[in-house]
Amino acid sequence: MKVSTDRQYFHNMYADADDPWSFATSSYEQRKYTLTVDSLPRERYLSAFEPGCSIGVLTELLAPRCDSLLATDIVPCALEQATKRLEDYENVMVDYRAIPESWPDETFDLIVLSEVAYYFDTRSLRDVLEHVECSTGPGAHLIGVHWRGETDYPLTGDEAHALIDERKSLRNVVHHVEYEFVLDLWERVT
Ligand SMILES: C[S@@+](CC[C@H](N)C(=O)[O-])C[C@H]1O[C@@H](n2cnc3c(N)ncnc32)[C@H](O)[C@@H]1O
Numbered sequence: 001m002k003v004s005t006d007r008q009y010f011h012n013m014y015a016d017a018d019d020p021w022s023f024a025t026s027s028y029e030q031r032k033y034t035l036t037v038d039s040l041p042r043e044r045y046l047s048a049f050e051p052g053c054s055i056g057v058l059t060e061l062l063a064p065r066c067d068s069l070l071a072t073d074i075v076p077c078a079l080e081q082a083t084k085r086l087e088d089y090e091n092v093m094v095d096y097r098a099i100p101e102s103w104p105d106e107t108f109d110l111i112v113l114s115e116v117a118y119y120f121d122t123r124s125l126r127d128v129l130e131h132v133e134c135s136t137g138p139g140a141h142l143i144g145v146h147w148r149g150e151t152d153y154p155l156t157g158d159e160a161h162a163l164i165d166e167r168k169s170l171r172n173v174v175h176h177v178e179y180e181f182v183l184d185l186w187e188r189v190t
Contacts (some may be wrong), residue, residue: 002154007074007117016074019035021041021115023057032181034039036114036145037061037184039045039174045110049135052116053100056082070104072097102126111138117160118146118153125155125163133188140188142170147181157182 004074007052013020023029035059044166045066053071055078063069069092079094097104100120111132117125132142144158144164155163163185165172174185 002020002121003123004121005153005173007030010075010078011178018054018077018081021054023055024116024187028180029057032145032183033061034056035176035183036143039143039183040065040110040141041173041185041187042110042141047106047108048110049108049114050112050114051118052114053082053094054078056085056094057093058091058112058114059092060085063092063151065109067091069093070095070106070108072099072104073162074098079179098129100124103131106135108135108139109137110135111142113142113144113146115146117144117164118151118155118157121154122158122163125160129164129167133167136188138188138190141185142173142188143174143183143185145181145183148177149180 014041048066050059050071053073056071059071071082071092079096083094086094120128144161145190146160148157161182169188170186170188171189174186175188176183
């Protein structure tokens with residue numbers, strides 16, 4: 001049985017490159033980020049949470065849509081870059097925090113899982129989703145965006161989204177599939 005990706009993997013990735021996935025420079029990433037933000041049904045969110053924010057490129061696009069945005073990661077040098085990129089946004093808090101175990105106490109009306117859910121094994125992703133349910137109320141949105149290609153991660157992007165789809169408390173309201181990635185948005189219904 002596959003287990004969650006060892007956290008040392010992420011530390012090693014950033015040890016080799018400041019921006020290991022080319023988030024700041026790739027036109028593929030830029031287009032995917034634009035689609036992500038444009039898929040948000042509400043103009044503004046009161047309180048958003050983006051775990052696994054990396055160097056904060058997507059965070060910077062989300063920031064103007066949120067009164068408050070908590071962006072977290074587990075790699076200090078990625079957080080340093082995110083902090084610098086977001087220093088002009090007083091509504092954004094960048095913090096060291098590992099999910100699921102250090103889930104924040106706040107209530108959110110938007111949670112963003114961008115290229116992070118497939119690093120968890122099934123049990124841990126279900127833990128993450130239980131936290132999502134505990135920290136959101138009816139009407140809140142969860143958005144997921146994941147690469148669909150082959151990886152050695154515990155889950156594929158499609159498998160991660162299928163696990164989210166199982167939740168009775170979430171109704172899928174946006175479903176966008178391309179050869180390379182899948183983007184879904186769910187709304188809390190109960
Ligand atoms: C592929 S990057 C995605 C970055 C960003 N979400 C995006 O789409 O641009 C995955 C990030 O998740 C972080 N990460 C991995 N496991 C995590 C965990 N358990 N809690 C918080 N962040 C985590 C990694 O350090 C890495 O920066």
